[in-house]
Amino acid sequence: MSSHLRPVEHVDDWIAPRFGDVTGRVGSTVPHGFAAYARILHPLEDAEDEPATWSDVAAFTGSHEHALMQFGAISRSPEWPGTEPEEGNLSPDRLERLCDVLDRHTPAEAECFFALWEGYGWVHGSPGVVIMGSDEVVPPAFPPEVLNGPRLRHWGGRDYLVFRGGLRAASEMGWHRDEWFSPQSPNLFWPADRSWCVATEIDFDSTLVAGTAELVADVLAHQGLEAWSVGPEDSLTVDGDHLNR
Template sequence: MALHPIGLVPLVIAELPSLQGGSMTVGGYLPRGHVSYARVMNPMHDDDNQPLAWWTFAAEQSEVDATTKWTDLNDGEREVNPTIGTIEPTVAATLARLLRAHTSAPTECFFLVWEGYTGMRDDLRDTASITILPDREVLILAGDLADGAEPFDGMANGRSAQWWMPADGVWAVGNDLYGASVYISGTEELITDILAADDIEAYRATASMQIVSEEWAS
């Protein structure tokens, strides 16, 4: 794993807290002035470890979109829940592939990890940190974009970094420690590619849309 600690907070990350809004809108959470947004869901897995999309749990009269709550879909009849506080490994790998074509700095990316997670390598904890909305102290790691899909705890199917941002700031990826999905901002071309990918479940979001309340808590 090539993620490594850094000594100073990079500018693209340092300006993040001052740009974030006071409410948890998508545009306030990912405040880069980007034009397009998406919400990507972490899948569940069945007994054979096959991924299950959120829409498979929707009632016939329901339609999943960027505002959907997991609690509105899960009727409790099946003991499954999406992974929270990370980006599910297969989703992360797909995002890393798609995002790479939309930055001039794929080898210079920054990754934010909530400082409260256990299991991190000790050397990764000796790094710069910053506080972001909603009052989360996060550690800042650096590496190639592909490293964002790698578990920072070194375990198979372990947690990956919750926030990703390249040095050129052209897109941002954010997931809270309670999040069962991840929000992405960037160019329309990027979001179009994400929405068209057939191996992830993604829905178009807007800057003014509230982050789904069950996915964060102050």
Template sequence: MTNIQPATDAKSAEWLLQPGADWWHLVRYGPPGFDVYVRIAFPEDDEEEDTVRAALVTLASHTSTPDRGNVAVWEGWNGHPNPPSAPRLEIPNRKMLLFAGPLEMLRDAPAQAWGETSGIHVPPHLVWPADQGWCLACEVDEEIEFTVGCSDRVAHALASAFPGRVRRVRYGEEAPLYRDEVDAPLNDAGSRSTEEVIYLPLPRGIHGGAPRATEEA
């Protein structure tokens, strides 16, 4: 698989399985404990932009271990009966296969793991660097957004990279999976109205970010 290889073992992923953590929150938000959780909206046609790939490029510049990344891929993503050989992460209802490689290349881990070029737009499901500085989570059925748990600094970098499409969320809060679950037209951030979105403010001196909605107490 070129630079993406099966992980040596499952130890690199053990930190994800924190005692008492809900499996559904894990696959949608990553592990609890980060300073900030943000949701990044997919555009209507993500094949042209590939938001997860672009996010990993930004995130790779905010870790001390950009060449040592880890990725978890759901073993049943493409319906093949025989998944590739790799260590497994035993998440309830979402058994994952573990691979490793440079962070910027891990976007292609699902397709490369099964030796396919089709399905390249299926994103990896959990990605994190060896230093555990952040975690990207994209649940199998996500159509609207994906999540990054990180520091304030990394969240600001993402808000700058994706103006108008990044919102701060509470860990584990409910969010629709499918576009047809949303009754009103989606705005650019994947929400029903700008009043419901809390946009991250950009650092001073950075322009082109989203307007900040009023944060509820």
């Protein structure tokens, strides 16, 4: 576990009451009650292994770009020859860029809270995870005081381990081994003053940012983040893309 991420002794239940009750909507993934919301599309690569965007995919297939577009709809599989965006994990470079924006809207030295889904196999170790080519018994990623600690309950029944630390500790979450590090962006994170909240749902290929109008405007304006303005009632399900059928 990163030395900059520390377990919490208590989890304030402020998020769950602010979730909507319709699966797949923005407001059932990140809390209601914020002034503005943005959807950051996860990156991918083209057939030459070069960085690509959803805009590139839409241009290639002749699909319609819009805030609620679904990758499966715009890629016209198998027409798009490149990769698919990763589900449930915002890439380290995009996470760093997002934290650059969040930093400008977060008090200096502010403590932040980071939630990690407890269902990742590597969290608990063997037999939930194996290392290819090895018969090693994989130990849990966290000590007992973390695994037995308080949980955050997300709408839909998922439970999350919660850690605290500075904003930049977001990039240190993941599976730490002596030989390597497999990053996992926080599934939820927010500052102590709850002025914003970021959510990366494990089944979504985009990350949601909720906060002030000024914060979201900065996210939307960042050239290194492919982001769109959304609202809490918008659907991010496959059926939510009404323009690409």
